[in-house]
Amino acid sequence: MLGFFPLFYSYLWLYLDLQVIYYSAGMLTRIPVFFLDRQFFQEHTTYPGGLGEYAAAFSAQLFYYSWSAAAVVTAHAALICFCTGRMIEALNLRRFYFARFAGPILLLVFSSQYTYHFNATTTLCIALLFICLYLRLTASNGQKKSLSSQRKDWVRTAVLFIGLSVVLYYIAGGAYLVFATFCAIRWMRLKRWGLAALCIMSALLIPYFVGVLVFSICPDKAFTESWPNSWRMDFEGVSGAAVIAPCAVLCILVVVLSLYRLRLGKAKITPGRRTARGNKSGRNSVTVSGRGDRAAFRWAVDSAILIALAGIAAVLSFNGSRRKLFRIHYYACRKMWPQVLGTAGRDANNHFAINAVNRALYNMGRLGDEMFAYPQHPDALLLSGQDKVLKYWHKFDTQLDLGLVNLAQKNLTECMEVYGKHPLILKRLALISMVKGNTNAARIYLNTLSKTLFDKAWARDYLAAIDADPELTGDKRIAGLRSMALKKDHPSVFMPPELAFLTLLQENSKNKMAFEYLMAWYLLGKNAEKVATNFRRINEFDVKAFPKHYQEAICIYAYSTRKPVYLEGRTIDAEVRRQIEEFSRTFNNLGRNKDAAEKHLLRDYGGTYFFYHLYGFSGVKK
Amino acid sequence: MKNKYLYFSLLPAALTATVMIYLLRTGVQGPPRTIEQFSLVARPPRIRPDYAGIVIPANIAPPNFMVAEDGLQYCVRIHAKKGKQVEVNSRSAKILIPTGRWSRLLKANRGQQLSFDILVRDKTGRWNRYEPIKNTIASEDIDDYLVYRRIHPAYGAWKKIGIYQRDLRTFDESMILDSRYFSEGCLNCHAFCNNKTDKMLIGIRSSDYGSSALLIRDSKVEKIGTKFGYTSWHPSGRLAVYSVNRVAQFFHSAAGEVRDVIDLNSLLACYMIDSEEVKTVPAFSKKDRLETYPAWSADGKYLYFCSAPMTWSSYEIIPPNYNQIKYDLMRISYNIEKDKWGELETVLSSVDTGLSILLPRISPDAQWLIFCMCDYGCFPVYRKNSDLYIMDLKAAEQTRRYQYRRLDINSDKSESWHSFSSNSRWIAFSSKRDSDPFTRTYLAYIDDKGHIHKPFVLPQKDPTHYDACLWTYSLPELVIEPVAITKEKLGRVVRGAAKIPADLPLTRATPQVGTNAAKHWYTERE
Secondary structure, eight states: OTTHHHHHHHIIIIIIOTHHHHHTTTTSBOOOOOOSOHHHHHHTTSSTTHHHHHHHHHHHHGGGSHHHHHHHHHHHHHHHHHHHHHHHHHTTOGGGGGGGGHHHHHHHHHHHTTOOOHHHHHHHHHHHHHHHHHHHHTGGGGSOOOHHHHHHHHHHHHHHHHHHHHHHHHHHGGGHHHHHHHHHHHHHHTTOHHHHHHHHHHHHHHIIIIIIIITOOOHHHHTTTTSTTOTTOOBOSOOHHHHHHHHHHHHHHHHHHHHHHHHHOOSOOOOOOBOTTSOBOOGGGOOOOSOHHHHHHHHHHHHHHHHHHHHHHHHHHOOHHHHHHHHHHHHHHTTOHHHHHHHHTTOOOOHHHHHHHHHHHHHTTOHHHHGGGSOOOGGGTTOTTOTTOOOOTHHHHHHHHHTOHHHHHHHHHHHHHHHOSOHHHHHHHHHHHHHTTOHHHHHHHHHHHTTSSSSHHHHHHHHHHHHHOTTOTTOHHHHHHHHHSOOSOOOBSOOOHHHHHHHHHHHOTTOHHHHHHHHHHHHHTTOHHHHHHHGGGGGGSOOOOOOHHHHHHHHHHHHHHOOOOOOTTOOOOHHHHHHHHHHHHHHHHTTTOHHHHHHHHHHHHTTSHHHHHHHSSOOOOO | OHHHHHHHHHHHHHHHHHHHHHHHHHOOOOOOOOOOOOEEESSOOOEESOOSSOEEOTTSOOOOEEEOSOOSEEEEEEEOSSSOOEEEEESSSEEOOOHHHHHHHHHTTTTSEEEEEEEEEOTTSOEEEEOOEEEEEOSSOOOSEEEEEEEOSOOTTOSSOEEEEEETTSSOEEEEEEGGGGTSEEEEEEEEETTEEEEEEEEEEETTTOSEEEEEETTEEEEESSOOOSEEEOTTSSEEEEEEEEEEEEEOSSSSSOEEEEEEEEEEEEEETTTTEEEOOGGGSOTTEEEEEEEEOTTSSEEEEEEEEOOOOOSSSOOTTGGGOOOEEEEEEEETTTTEEEEEEEEEOHHHHSSEEEEEEEOTTSOEEEEEEESSSSOGGGOTTOEEEEEEHHHHHHHSOOOEEEOTTOOSSOEEEEEEOTTSSEEEEEEOTTTTTSOEEEEEEBOTTSOBOOOEEOOOSSTTGGGGOOOEEEEEEEESSOOOSOHHHHHHHHHSSOOBOOOOOTTSSSOOSSSOGGGGGGSOOO
8 A cells, every 4th residue: 555645645736736725825724824933932832732733833834835735744644644553553453454544535535625724633643643652662561461560560651641641732732632542442452441541531630730720721622722623723614514524435434444354354363563673563564364365465455445435535525616716816816817717717606716817807908808708796896895705815916906005904904813924914914014105014014924934035125125225116016006006095984896996097097907997897887888988098098909898888888878989099890890780689589588598699699798788697608 | 671762862852952942042142251342332322122211110021122233242231320230142133131130130229320331243353332321210110010902903803802911020921811712702991990900891892792891800700791991990999980982993095094983972881880780971971972081080089081072963874074073071070979970071172272182091199191182083093193191180270270281202103092000100001103003012101290201112022022023002001910810710701691781771872882793893993
């Protein structure tokens, strides 16, 4: 089964592309932040499980790259597999040796769902390592000894257990219960009832004494520190199915393999024995009676079943829609516009995806020509009406690019409260502070960023730039954003998109993005008249083209009202004229019955504004 | 045998780890040395935070600082008339002063000057000695503890809102209560009686557990079934006056400060501690006025508060003239024995000042009244031009004229949330100077003439703490003792079903509070 982990790693790295989890902060689980800072470390020493969380926070940063993200998950999986194998051996349950792969498959399932429980996994790994250490140090306890040496052993084992328990509880918090439970089971199987009782008592008392009395943690919290349901954790949007599905898969795995083993595994299995080097051997120490080819056959069957089950679990748990959203978000954050459109395709109905698609189309100069070739919804254009939904941080970039700097700032500071000091948030807040000329705040954000692993260079560059020129007059990006930013204050509880775009254009008629978004807003609102009347603003820009959707809207307006529209020296394309005439003819021929006409119009005019104007949704070309 | 080797190898590892932890905790410092030769620099050194020319209490933790001068080695000698000089040698610009020696030096020199001699070894290997920084140790101590709310600049989601206490003698900070103890909610104003923690009130808003106020009396915690806004304890501890505010939040699309709030309606109510009864008084629960920010005089004979005319009828819409709302400073006499209120007086009118008068606080010695004034509204923290002003109440009693002056300690950013120490010699206040939009706590000494000396930011163990601190510290209250009730107990009471019913009399104008917990998104403020 040596091939399992290379396959595991390759799947995670090359197919799942787990780095999107790092960029998905706010959408699924909280991605722990990590700072190279003594204070940050010290904070993690003040409560049980803190050091485990510190390690988890570090490992979370490695999700910055896809290959390292896959390496982290594979390392966790391999560690769990190895330690679980040791535990199974120690319990003399080699019939269930395959169960050591349950943990890795569970991680595979979680990864396929694009979620990862950093703290729980890391602290569990630490607890399992402690179990292995304890097994190593108490390996001789299972052997028959004299009464006096048994007593000595008892004391030594008990002291060792208590010592390791305290240290483990301090490092890994609630994961300590795994350690205590396993030790209790082990001693029970060895009929060492006193030690088993000690383990059970410790499971109750150590969290209480260390957690409650030493660290003053609330009793009900003391047992769940670092667990997925710990009060310190915040899991956003993980559905019950995300937990139930992998558990169900694992149950099936255990049942199927148990049956398989019970039926076919008639080979005599002996517990691990001492090798010449004195080590308790693992798989290699198992002796299987019968011929070697039979063992090889069984190994092959085992491997095939394992890989098949892992594959089934991965396929069943794979969340393609989430992956698509995460990738759109990832590309949008990095301004990789063709990739945004390529990933979104023509069927991304999610408002956040639509928002990213529109921004990509704008940046590629295609918003007025192609926006209805993609799913659309008026609420998705600015997403300012859903302030409580702080996910999908790329939407704040849209606000920032438009010039709605304060709106972006408000949303991002709320994001920081909810999701913590994630570098993606801090970078944007630093940028906003610099755009607003608030260098004191910018320094605070940049100083914080300079303690991160991957954004410190960016932060230090800007800190140096501020030192050299506090106004940052030479920075083109800052200057560009400043030129777009609203200057005049318009206090309100909520600024409707139309008002926002008009205000932006009133202050800066050269704000092309605000113009295109205003037109898009009118198009989405089926307000062809406003499109026609605001079209004159296009002269502010050095644009010769006449975007297709504007032409379509103006045609609709002109045909329906019979009023002339001044086209600023441009002409409606013959193709657009032909389309509206044929569109009208088809619709009229079908008795102006929208339902009856939909199929025909969708086929020929799905990506036009004519279709959207009639039906209220994009007839997306698939 | 194998295990023995393991133990033997673990021992040096543990020792190494201990040494490393010790070094990390204490900071790697250069060896103490006698510096015989140095050049004199004819200016004081630049340090940050700015702890130069300040008056400091003898019972405060050392003001660790960064020397903002380029150098390879740093030597700081702190000395006063009596006691042993404290010398800090460091290879980094970070100066960490040993707490014990610092404390002994200060306690031996109350009322004396304290000098900081700073020497910096430049890249050529030459030592430069700057002009000494001279501070003064006050004769009077500051209260030992500071209680504040620690939040992020935005906190509408009620995720990480906590009330913390800081032992000013050390750097120890501990949590009094965190919103996560009651499934995330809002922790509002905390109010103490006479700078002591045996009587305390904390306002709570929670989607899951409703709005309430925690009443702490001695070691007993009870939940009152209504939320207290800004609260002031009568010095007797027999009643507390609190505000009931219908807050609406709105946003500026272009101003430096994004957020703004308005009280669409407000009044003051009295909570009688023993009878567990809420009372309203017509004088400060008028239908056509907005009353808020109660503050008792030191003798308990007057209640000061702020009041503005309410010129709108809707409690839902931000009025267009929101930036014209200005509060007056009022007071009303009270006889606690007869439970009788006197006549309402205008202490200071916004018409006269041209500014909105907010947050009155009176010193325990009854001498000083400090308040904020800003261009409009009810929330000085969000107003960049909010400044602190002082009024001599004893002089006003004699002359019958309420004269006030702007304090010299103000900056061009918002100053607010001030509180007095129990001996009236210190104030703690929030300021956004150098850190807008993050508020920091500043401490300042008031001499017997009412002159407030240069303020200094609350010292932190790591002098670079504020450089990357994304917390905002609001409502600093000086208290003489720590809050002894545990956060677990407070959390349990918030979560518990038992509560003292406390409904406002139905005849009052202000809508009921506690019903809009779910609509918290737009009703937040620091």
